[in-house]
Amino acid sequence: MHVGLSLYFLIENSGHFRGYFYTMDIKFHGHACFTISDKILTIVTDPYTESTGLSLPSLTANVVTVSYESPNHNNFKAIQGDPRVFHWPGEYEVAGVHFRGIHSFHNSKDDEEQKENIIFCYIFKDLHLCHLGAQGTKLTSEQLEKVGDVDVLFVPVGKKGALDGKKTKEVIEQIEPRVIIPMMYHTEGSILELDPLNQFLSAMGSNNVESLDQFTFKKSELPENTSKIIVLNPV
Template sequence: MEITWLGHSCFQLRGKNAILITDPCSPQSQPTAPAALSKINASIVTVSHDHPGHNAVQSVGGHPRVVRSPGEYEISDVLITGVAAYHDTKRGQDYGRNTIYIIHMDDLVICHLGDLGHSLQEEQLEEVADADVLLLPISGDHTINATQAAEIISQVEPRVVIPMHYTPNAEATSHPLRTFCKEMGIEIVDPQPKFVVTRNTLPAEMQVILLAARQ
């Protein structure tokens, strides 16, 4: 599987039989959004919540099947489980609901937390516990912050962690990525354009992968 970050919470998961886009964002809603989502012919699109910056389904080419809510789905040999969560710590009173997606694709389990705004509850943790790759927000801007993200990682214990929902420029000392890397006890390294992984190449110990947002 090839994982590419398209900015904000948007990823392209390119598998053997399907291409899946998470939380498509448009350039009008996010300055880091790619200008050419329409050139990607996706099979599936997942939308964690119906807010601008996450729901630009019309920007994706290929007439994909769209998953917008909790439940179980099977599309193009991809199994998807949507788990109900919230965009804030007040059970959605401030920003509404959020859906966590667990994606079984190419013998891997990818978990996209969307704009999760709170710590994982026991029932949610049970659903995401088998994640090989965890895609999680770190900004603290209407989502969990870097410290909360590190706590969730310690609960889930994935093999690969890819942070999202932050601006790529990490020069400021208070930047979420710097805080996140400090919490994880790692150095900031140059981001890579994509991450290619299979069941056989998963790292033996948990690894944080920093991706460059593709434009």
């Protein structure tokens, strides 16, 4: 079988194959940018420009999601592989993965001008990941219903004007994920006004924290009836 046909066969039958070898890899590239891959499909979230002070590594993906229309989140043209780009609310499916974009806001309705944000959910067979983007408020009951049960939550923790510290904890308590991956906090090289990670960790008061260069896991390995914080080192 030719390589092109092999790849086509694999993608078209991805839901079947995920039932047999199903390991997820997550890498953090700084700010709100992650690579999420299950060896069949690769997603990049919120790629940034040099406006952050950070240098985006060379990344290749099948899909890019953009949660917030800002140079800090929407540099999808830098991603190789001719990916599909989702930056609006709606329901999509690529290679057996269901994508759900949920309309939300970056800031409070009390502010002079509310800025739109998109919460993205990624459903790989029975594994549910959720990237809150630049979310700035607690979720409404309608948003919570659309988000559903979450295994892995990517949550902003240090953004002034968005979620930070106490507000982040309230949103986590709403969603009750099994794993929490913090993002949008100060990292080396960043010139954005962001709080350090330790402020979020102090607010959470959790001892169940692990620092990794890459988070590789199966759903069966995730904690039950509790939440674990995974801090990913930027790569």
